[in-house]
Amino acid sequence: MAIIEIENLSKSYRVYQKREGLMAAIRGLVHREYRQVDAVRGIDLKVEQGEFVAFLGPNGAGKTTTLKLLSGVIYPSGGSCKVMGFVPWERSNEYRSRFALVMGQKNQLWWDLPSQESFRLHQQIYRIDASQFQKTLDELTELLGVRKLLGRPVRELSLGERMKMELIAALLHSPEILFLDEPTIGLDVVAQHNIQQFLRFYQEQRKITILLTSHYMKDIAALCRRVVVINDGAIKFDGSLSEVVDNFSSTRLVRLRLADGELATGIESIAEVESIELPKVTLRCQRLQVARVLTEALNRFQIEDVAVEDPPLEEVISKLFHDTRGPEQSSETAKAEVQS
Amino acid sequence: MTEGTTNPEANRPTNRLSYLRVFATFARNSLVRDMMFRANFVIEAVSSIAWSIMNVGFYWIIFEHTNSIGAQTGWGRSEFFIFMGTTWIINSLVQAFFMPNSEEFSELIRTGGLDFALLKPIDTQFLISLRKVNWSSLINLVVGAVLIGLSIYDLSHRAESPWRFEPFILILYPFYICCGVAVLYSLMICLAATSVWLGRNQTLYDFWFYITNFSRYPMEIYSRGWGLPLYFIFTFVIPVLVVVNVPARLLAQPLTPRADWEWPLAGFTIVATIASLLFSRWVFNRSLLAYRSASS
Numbered sequence: 001m002a003i004i005e006i007e008n009l010s011k012s013y014r015v016y017q018k019r020e021g022l023m024a025a026i027r028g029l030v031h032r033e034y035r036q037v038d039a040v041r042g043i044d045l046k047v048e049q050g051e052f053v054a055f056l057g058p059n060g061a062g063k064t065t066t067l068k069l070l071s072g073v074i075y076p077s078g079g080s081c082k083v084m085g086f087v088p089w090e091r092s093n094e095y096r097s098r099f100a101l102v103m104g105q106k107n108q109l110w111w112d113l114p115s116q117e118s119f120r121l122h123q124q125i126y127r128i129d130a131s132q133f134q135k136t137l138d139e140l141t142e143l144l145g146v147r148k149l150l151g152r153p154v155r156e157l158s159l160g161e162r163m164k165m166e167l168i169a170a171l172l173h174s175p176e177i178l179f180l181d182e183p184t185i186g187l188d189v190v191a192q193h194n195i196q197q198f199l200r201f202y203q204e205q206r207k208i209t210i211l212l213t214s215h216y217m218k219d220i221a222a223l224c225r226r227v228v229v230i231n232d233g234a235i236k237f238d239g240s241l242s243e244v245v246d247n248f249s250s251t252r253l254v255r256l257r258l259a260d261g262e263l264a265t266g267i268e269s270i271a272e273v274e275s276i277e278l279p280k281v282t283l284r285c286q287r288l289q290v291a292r293v294l295t296e297a298l299n300r301f302q303i304e305d306v307a308v309e310d311p312p313l314e315e316v317i318s319k320l321f322h323d324t325r326g327p328e329q330s331s332e333t334a335k336a337e338v339q340s
Numbered sequence: 341m342t343e344g345t346t347n348p349e350a351n352r353p354t355n356r357l358s359y360l361r362v363f364a365t366f367a368r369n370s371l372v373r374d375m376m377f378r379a380n381f382v383i384e385a386v387s388s389i390a391w392s393i394m395n396v397g398f399y400w401i402i403f404e405h406t407n408s409i410g411a412q413t414g415w416g417r418s419e420f421f422i423f424m425g426t427t428w429i430i431n432s433l434v435q436a437f438f439m440p441n442s443e444e445f446s447e448l449i450r451t452g453g454l455d456f457a458l459l460k461p462i463d464t465q466f467l468i469s470l471r472k473v474n475w476s477s478l479i480n481l482v483v484g485a486v487l488i489g490l491s492i493y494d495l496s497h498r499a500e501s502p503w504r505f506e507p508f509i510l511i512l513y514p515f516y517i518c519c520g521v522a523v524l525y526s527l528m529i530c531l532a533a534t535s536v537w538l539g540r541n542q543t544l545y546d547f548w549f550y551i552t553n554f555s556r557y558p559m560e561i562y563s564r565g566w567g568l569p570l571y572f573i574f575t576f577v578i579p580v581l582v583v584v585n586v587p588a589r590l591l592a593q594p595l596t597p598r599a600d601w602e603w604p605l606a607g608f609t610i611v612a613t614i615a616s617l618l619f620s621r622w623v624f625n626r627s628l629l630a631y632r633s634a635s636s
Binding site: 068091094106108112117124 | 369462
């Protein structure tokens with residue numbers, strides 16, 4: 001049986017439609033127009049124990065809302081969901097002591113106190129046995145290299161260090177499922193890499209189930225074998241990352257470095273020009289045209305170096321997002337009726 | 341809701357969830373934090389003592405003009421100071437244990453920080469209500485106790501019907517203080533919970549001030565004219581009038597004899613306390629249903 005089973009899950013919000021201007025604001029005091037936002041519309045998904053799944057989607061696609069529904073923080077408008085056999089929004093204590101949610105943009109540690117004080121509180125709330133607690137804490141601080149920072153007030157930690165502490169707080173009770181909402185947001189490359197490595201190691205070792213949302217393609221490329229693309233509150237793709245690239249990108253980038261003094265005149269006749277910053281030129285062509293483009297370029301120009309690449313993942317993804325926006329995009333229509 | 345649920349899984353922690361221990365840790369962490377800002381602590385102490393002295397002085401002047409609030413009400417100067425000390429004790433308990441948390445509760449609703457509280461395998465209302473302790477507010481408790489002590493000394497040395505100690509008051513008084521705190525807490529958490537529907541509730545403090553203002557004076561002042569509807573509203577609808585009046589009256593007057601309305605009122609206070617707590621729990625849970633978790 002799948003550890004997470006989602007059926008036709010949906011969540012809509014009613015938001016107050018603000019209009020511009022003072023007069024409109026005054027009118028808004030008396031008569032309000034509401035708009036229904038369908039953040040999640042009928043998602044079906046099954047996740048097996050031990051999977052590392054990435055949720056991919058533009059801002060407002062419904063990724064975070066889905067994670068919040070799975071953590072039982074908000075109630076759905078429709079559909080059903082079982083995680084480890086529990087209905088998340090019933091928030092039974094047993095369910096809550098078996099998973100964790102980490103949010104890159106919200107922190108749960110006491111701001112003015114050293115992290116270890118917050119950890120101790122977790123020990124009590126999650127009823128972690130003292131020796132078990134110490135063992136887990138040692139292990140996690142060792143892995144993340146933050147042992148020395150345990151006694152420092154959280155407000156004095158850097159963003160990266162704080163994120164590591166948040167991760168420790170989330171993992172102290174050895175959750176079986178971990179939900180990560182943009183865990184590397186705002187971090188520099190090194191810190192991002194550290195956290196990626198840690199997550200990979202931890203997941204491989206513990207075989208826990210992880211659902212991750214991220215904007216950084218690198219996170220996803222490094223960690224997840226399975227990618228679920230969500231857009232407009234619905235699942236648009238579910239498969240491996242390489243399938244995403246195969247399915248949604250048919251072009252290649254040809255990067256050329258011209259010899260000194262060589263001008264790029266007429267190069268646009270070979271292929272579509274992506275950019276020219278002499279001596280570097282980047283061309284774009286269909287995959288099957290790569291050989292032809294290279295031959296022609298080598299024949300006509302003096303070239304020092306050549307590289308052929310997939311377009312950046314970000315570009316593939318943004319194309320994917322764009323292509324998966326269905327015609328029902330406009331269905332976020334204004335509904336004046338009020339429903340409670 | 342579910343306290344200390346047993347865990348069937350073998351590898352799960354099996355320690356019982358102790359709410360008392362968790363609260364002790366909250367209190368300890370808050371103390372550590374308060375100590376870090378020592379200057380703040382000292383300033384609060386000084387300003388609250390100064391404020392208290394000014395208040396005593398103010399009412400001292402008023403009692404230069406009269407011997408009692410109304411005729412035959414039993415609220416002379418020293419009795420009134422017992423009343424005032426009781427107000428301070430109750431307020432300081434509310435401010436120390438619940439005020440910072442209620443304020444933070446509405447902030448957590450607005451910013452979506454409530455998520456983390458909802459994730460913890462512990463009763464959410466407990467977690468939200470007692471997360472922080474504002475230790476410096478307890479200074480007023482001490483000041484109130486001192487004022488009460490002095491007033492009792494004064495009363496027990498007067499010539500005409502001096503104050504007599506009765507052991508039963510040692511149970512009654514703290515019990516009704518707790519009832520009062522519980523009523524105010526319920527009111528406060530309900531006000532804070534409205535942030536879920538209002539999106540923003542900056543007026544929380546204002547409302548709090550308006551309503552609790554009625555509890556600061558002996559209820560006898562509402563016994564005439566326009567006071568009567570106020571008396572009924574703030575006793576039976578929002579029972580803030582019983583908060584201070586019941587314990588203060590029990591302490592300031594001899595236990596017997598009592599007017600025939602006093603013991604029923606004391607009984608009613610218990611009912612009102614339980615009703616307030618249940619109501620606040622209901623409102624709290626309703627607010628969680630409507631919680632939207634402002635997005636990151």
